[in-house]
Amino acid sequence: MRRRTLLGAGAAVVPASLPLRPSDLSLRPSEKRWIHTWTAMPQLTEPSNMPPAPFTGPSSVLVDTTLRQTVHVTVGGSRVRVRLSNAFGGAALPITAAAVALPLDGRAGVSSVRPGSSRPLTFGGRPGTTVPVGAQAVSDPVALPVGRGANLTITLYLAGGQASLDLTSHPGSRTTSYLIGGDHHTALDLPGAVGVAHWYLISGVEVEADVPAMAIVGDSLTDGRGSTTDGNDRWPDQVTGARVAVLNQAAGGNRVLNDGLGPNVLARLDRDVLATSGVDRMLIFEGVNDIGTAPATVAGQKAVREELIYAYEQIVTRAHAVDIRVYGATITPFGGNTGYDDPDGYREDTRTAVNSAIRHNGLFDDVVDFDAAVRDPGSPRMLSQAFDTGDHLHLNPAGYRAMAGVVPRRWLR
Secondary structure, three states: OOOEOOOOOOOOEOOOOOOOOHHHOOOOOOOOEEEEEEEOOOEEOOHHHOOOOOOEOOOOEOOOEEEEEEEEOOOOEEEEEEEEEOOOOOOOEEEOEEEEEOEHHHOOOOOOEOOOOOEEOOEOOEOOEEEOOOOEEEOOOEEEEEOOOOEEEEEEEEOOOEOOOOOEEEOOOOOOEEEEEOOOOOOOOOOOOEEEOOEEOEEEEEEEEOOOEEEEEEOHHHHOOOOOOOOOOOOHHHOOOOOOEEEEEEOOOOOOOOOEOEOOHHHHHHHHHHOOOOEEEEEEEOOHHHHHHOOOOHHHHHHHHHHHHHHHHHHHHHHHOOOOEEEEEOOOOOOOOOOOOOOOOHHHHHHHHHHHHHHHOOOOOEEEOHHHHHEEOOEEEEEOOOOEOOOOOOEOHHHHHHHHHOOOHHHHO
């Protein structure tokens, strides 16, 4: 029997004896290893999210371009390394040069770096690398101390660009990146650079640490739609007191069962969780897009309900096979949303039934009740007005703070 704790839904149910798994053992302080401290789920860039002209041409992208981006790490370390992704590229990805630095004043979404902090990134001792189609590249370690919750700047220069318009990115960065022509990867600032709220080509930052990581698999509610650009106030960003790395592996429009924006969860689980260094626990908070895009009929909703619950079981089975604990989160309300709400309430019935299964069926090792944290007590099918962005689906930073506040502290040890 798995651990199952219901938050706000009664007493905890814990078996008297549980088998000890490797992931239950604490690392000793001397047992440092490479773990992810930041991630972004790779996606195929949609036409509307491609780099603006002149950085996207008729048949190639980022030709003679410097790209500077900032990311928000969760745990710190004295050495870092960066992962570049060509998961969806239509051609090999040639990186001419790269650097990592601390942003000016430690801020997110700025084009300036702190003087003296820039370090060249190398790949097998070389200043650049070519990432094959579908692959990723991990840089050599760099001595650059970064603190818990710090921001980090990554700068890439592509002399020849990528000879394809299929580009790997994470459009929902909620963080400003900068593009400028020419090689400026060592520059302190990029005056005249063009700002865009997308990440391109980067998928992970690792540090040497003696703590594990928790991967969060989700959709736009975890990717942070409704949060503040350059504010780092998505709900995972607002989790406090974490002694583990908290990794955001979410994307707007993502679904559990079928591809949406990015591969479905069942397809991306190996890449985004099982093969992500340091992960010994995960949280699945996803399913609203599956419910909202399924037909608003009795048959359509019955099918998606059954398939979602089965998919959760599959996720748990696959994660447990590699000693990763799996936490579940209830699906938050969408009553009143013009896209997902339906007059007959079939989708709300499905959300309620799926949430009941999450709370009571022992699907997961532990459960957090995000639904209870952000719903309107007087109208449970609706978000609390104080948390609603206005579309009755996505939350504002206060709503994300409420979600972060109910994440069990024991998950973060």
